[in-house]
Amino acid sequence: MSKLLPKPRGTQDILPTKAIIYQQIQQITQNILNRAGYQPVILPTYEYQELFTISVGEATDIIQKEMFAFSDRKGRQLVLRPEGTASVVRLVYQNKLVNPGYPLRLYYWGNMFRYERPQDGRYREFWQLGVELINANGIMADGELLWLIKQIIITFDLKENTVLHWNYLGGSETREKYKSILKEYLLDKELCLDCQRRYQLNPLRILDCKVCKLEKLPSYQKVLEKTELAYLKKITKKLDELKINHYYNKWLVRGLDYYTGIVFELSLNDDKQVILGGGRYDKLFQQLGEKEFPATGFALGVDRLVNYLSLSEKWKTDFKPDVLFLILEESVCSLVASWQEELSKNCQVVSNLEVKKVKNLLKNINYYSPRLAIIIGKKELKEKKVLVKDCQKKKEFIVDQEKLVSWIHNYLIIKQFK
Known part of the structure; x- marks a missing residue:
């Protein structure tokens, strides 16, 4: 157990x-x-x-x-x-x-x-x-x-x-008047145990009862x-x-x-x-x-x-981030963190938290189903480029690192915060 x-x-x-x-x-x-x-x-x-x-x-x-x-x-x-x-x-x-x-x-x-x-x-x-x-x-x-x-x-x-x-x-006087009429009406009626108690404390509660289901009650409107x-x-x-x-x-x-x-x-x-x-x-x-x-x-x-x-x-919602960073090399973490800080102001952004080989990292795309997946490692860092994959349209782009944030905003048609 x-x-x-x-x-x-x-x-x-x-x-x-x-x-x-x-x-x-x-x-x-x-x-x-x-x-x-x-x-x-x-x-x-x-x-x-x-x-x-x-x-x-x-x-x-x-x-x-x-x-x-x-x-x-x-x-x-x-x-x-x-x-x-x-x-x-x-x-x-x-x-x-x-x-x-x-x-x-x-x-x-x-x-x-x-x-x-x-x-x-x-x-x-x-x-x-x-x-x-x-x-x-x-x-x-x-x-x-x-x-x-x-x-x-x-x-x-x-x-x-x-x-x-x-x-x-x-008003309260009308309410009390109806209580008196209702109590008189209920005198000879068979009530459940709860309603017998309600009869003494507040007979109006009997109108809510799902057990008694009384019919032909006195009309409230008449009082x-x-x-x-x-x-x-x-x-x-x-x-x-x-x-x-x-x-x-x-x-x-x-x-x-x-x-x-x-x-x-x-x-x-x-x-x-x-x-x-x-x-x-x-x-x-x-x-x-x-x-x-x-x-x-x-x-x-x-x-x-x-x-x-x-x-x-x-109203059905599944978490699908706008941007997923796939980090191949620990040395790029600081750079990715700066991009995340900018993008997270108006995008949903996540990254892998453990450096793995490309083959294993690509499984993250299937798991998260992001709009964009951005792959960056030692090679991309040296060339000052990143590989961007549009996971919905199945397209790939090579983007300059210094233009990445503005490129993503323009591509996703998101206005940047000034």
Whole structure:
């Protein structure tokens, strides 16, 4: 039996071909958000457990079953972060980031931890991009978040294979009114053990249950006030204007207790996996502190997006350097290093790290599949020339050493940095 321990269940080894897609998603989404005026923050990997107990809700599966909790040496209860919004609220409070009268636009990228049952696209350690718009209310604020979601849909070519499920929960009073109606309706219904617990703590969680699958539930829309119904129509109009494929789902409540107003999930049509979710959480700041700031946001499930994109030829990546140096003589290493320094500013450049005979070095070409292979040894050094092989077009060139860098840039049509 091998002594090598396997990776823990629910984690993943992200190999280069997928790791590159993770990097590309991070870079692309950062560009979208930076251009929209959002600023990055970096959150702690662990927080005090109470932060999530208060914000996420005691009845949620996250609190009841899914937190990675531990005590520090002084007995304080800590958890690996299961989500990012509560941490952002704490960060904003603690660092006094809200400027009255002005919106605060933030985003974060990081790994989250939940002790869930691992399955396709769901891990116990998973990656999220989170976007939060704080101290902003109304259809213009909600519309900005929906516009950002549209940019993500367009950029990653998701329009034909996704639908945005959404609901409007109204204010906290409306939410409590519906809870009472729902509890009365559920009195004589047969509930699973989890839902019996949810019935006491927060009956809205029962709407998420995959076991009970209750039918003919009371309509949430019927408890909305006139102003709330009018706002629901504004959301519908905004989604139509943005031309986002959407579906009004009157049972959608999301898995966290802090949501009020609009809630939404972006699902893949093929397998119904949710790759993005969020909504408005106007009361969360008051729950965790003293002041109330309206806020809305969403999180992108990066792992699921990567799994989806990796099926497309467009996103499949193999490392193939622009330039491969094949060094036949140790005395040329310094010269090659100077070329690498110049070329690596805007090219992918590698070299063999062990001097071998030409026959053995040529195997490197098959291994790396570079665009250009440059062979240099004692003979080339003496003649002040190098042999350049175009491995795609099967052509060879003899190039002066002093012109090599500019020749490569011109040949590959790459602009040099001044």
